[in-house]
Amino acid sequence: MLRSEKVDRNTLAQFVADDIEAGSFVNLGIGQPTLVSNYLTEEHDVTLHTENGMLGMGRAAEEAEVDVDLINAGKVPVTETPGAAFFHQADSFAIMRGGHLDVCVLGAFQVSATGDLANWHTGAEDAIPAVGGAMDLAIGAKRVFVMMNLFTRDGDIKLVSEATYPLTGVGCVSRVYTDHGIFELSDSGTVEVLALFGLSFEELTSKSDIEFVDATSK
Amino acid sequence: MTKIVDTAADAVANISDGSTVLMGGFGDAGQPMELIEALLESGAKDLTVVNNNAGQADAGLALLIKERRVNKIICSFPRQSDSWHFDEAYRAGEIELELVPQGNLAERLRAAGAGIGAFFTPTGYGTRLAEGKEVREINGRNYVLEYPIHGDVALIKAFQADEKGNLVYRKTARNFGPVMATAAKQTIVQVEEILPTGSLDPENIVTPSIYTDVMVPIETQSTELAARERAQGAK
Numbered sequence: 001m002l003r004s005e006k007v008d009r010n011t012l013a014q015f016v017a018d019d020i021e022a023g024s025f026v027n028l029g030i031g032q033p034t035l036v037s038n039y040l041t042e043e044h045d046v047t048l049h050t051e052n053g054m055l056g057m058g059r060a061a062e063e064a065e066v067d068v069d070l071i072n073a074g075k076v077p078v079t080e081t082p083g084a085a086f087f088h089q090a091d092s093f094a095i096m097r098g099g100h101l102d103v104c105v106l107g108a109f110q111v112s113a114t115g116d117l118a119n120w121h122t123g124a125e126d127a128i129p130a131v132g133g134a135m136d137l138a139i140g141a142k143r144v145f146v147m148m149n150l151f152t153r154d155g156d157i158k159l160v161s162e163a164t165y166p167l168t169g170v171g172c173v174s175r176v177y178t179d180h181g182i183f184e185l186s187d188s189g190t191v192e193v194l195a196l197f198g199l200s201f202e203e204l205t206s207k208s209d210i211e212f213v214d215a216t217s218k
Numbered sequence: 219m220t221k222i223v224d225t226a227a228d229a230v231a232n233i234s235d236g237s238t239v240l241m242g243g244f245g246d247a248g249q250p251m252e253l254i255e256a257l258l259e260s261g262a263k264d265l266t267v268v269n270n271n272a273g274q275a276d277a278g279l280a281l282l283i284k285e286r287r288v289n290k291i292i293c294s295f296p297r298q299s300d301s302w303h304f305d306e307a308y309r310a311g312e313i314e315l316e317l318v319p320q321g322n323l324a325e326r327l328r329a330a331g332a333g334i335g336a337f338f339t340p341t342g343y344g345t346r347l348a349e350g351k352e353v354r355e356i357n358g359r360n361y362v363l364e365y366p367i368h369g370d371v372a373l374i375k376a377f378q379a380d381e382k383g384n385l386v387y388r389k390t391a392r393n394f395g396p397v398m399a400t401a402a403k404q405t406i407v408q409v410e411e412i413l414p415t416g417s418l419d420p421e422n423i424v425t426p427s428i429y430t431d432v433m434v435p436i437e438t439q440s441t442e443l444a445a446r447e448r449a450q451g452a453k
Contacts, residue, residue, distance in 0.1 A: 053392055068246055070389045071390040088392050088393065089270075090324040128305060131317055134293050139340045164347050
C-alpha cells in the first residue's frame, strides 16, 4: 500500500483493527493503542483483556455508569460485556506470559529491526522509573504490534538497527504501524516494508542503515 | 480460625514496626483504604510495603509515605500524576524502591503462597530490571530467576465473606487480593459484608477461609455500587 500523505492516528488504528483476525483475544496498551477499540466491529468478535484482571472489557464508562471497582489498566472506568470474566493478578499475567493472547498492541519510544522494544523508560537518569505490565505484555502475546510515529520531533527515525533507550523486551515485536508506513520485522533483522505513507522507499532507506525490503506493491 | 473484629484499628493492632506489609489494590480499586488509615493511626513504622503503586493523592499509602513510615516499597508503577508524596520521598533519598514488572510482582507473591523456592520467567530478560540476576536458556528461550515475596501481613479488601472467612471480590477490585492473602503470615481483610456461614456458594469462593486470619466489616462505595447494579438488573 502506498499513500502520498502520512496517515493520522485514527486511520492507523483502523489499519491495525483490519489486521486483527476475527475471534481474537487482544490486549490494547495505554495511549495510542486504545484507539484501535473504536474500529473493532461486531464482526471482529474480539475479546479484550485488561491486565488488572478482566477478559471481555467493554467501552469506557459514561458518567452514570462509573464504577470504581471496574477500571482498565490505565485506571479509567470501563464497562463489562456479556460473557466477561474477572480473575486475580497472577492469573491475569499467566494469560499474558503463557502466550494465550493472540495480539497485544503497544506504544514505543524505539523498536529495533529484530523486534527489540523500548517503551518504558526514556533513559533519563533522574526520572522516577515505572514499568507496570509493559515487560510482561512485550513478551507474552503471540503477536506484538507497535503503534508509534516513525520519527521523533527532532526527525530521528524510531525504527532503529539497535535501540539506544532501555529495553522492555528482546526480539518481541512482530509488526510496527506508524504514520509513515507499516513494517514487518524478522529475527534476521531484515524489515519488510508493507506500506508507506508520504514517504518514498528511497527516502526511507536514506534515513536508516536497516536492510529494508520493498513489499508495498504486495 | 478467622477472627472477626469491630474496628479497623483492632484489625491492625498487632502489626509491628519493621513488618513487610502486602497491600491489595490497583489504584483505588480494591485498595483497603480503611485498614491502611488505621495502620497510619497505629504508628507502626520502618515498614516495607508491597503494592502495585506507591500511593495516590493525599490518602492511604500516600500518607504513610508522607509520614516517612515506609522504608522500602516494592511496586511496579510508582510514578503517577498524583504520587507527589512518593516522588518527594524518593527524590530526597528517604525511601528505597524495588521496581518489579507487574506480572513478576503477582507471580512472586503467588510463589510465596504456594511454597515455590524461585522460578524462571521470560519477563524482563535482557532489560535493566534483570541485571545481576541468574539467567537460563530453557528450550531455546531465555528466562530470569525470580524469588518469592513473603509478607508478614497482608491487608486486603473483599466484597463478601462468610463467618468462616471465605471471600469473594467485586469486579477488577479483586486484583492482588487473592494472591496476597496466600503470601502473608497473617491476612487481614476489610469486607463490605459478613454473611452467615453457608451463605456463599462453595463453587464460587475465590479465597478459601484457610487464608483469612482477621476480618472487619466496613461498608464502602462498593456496597452502593453493587446495590445500583442489582437495581438495574431487576429493571
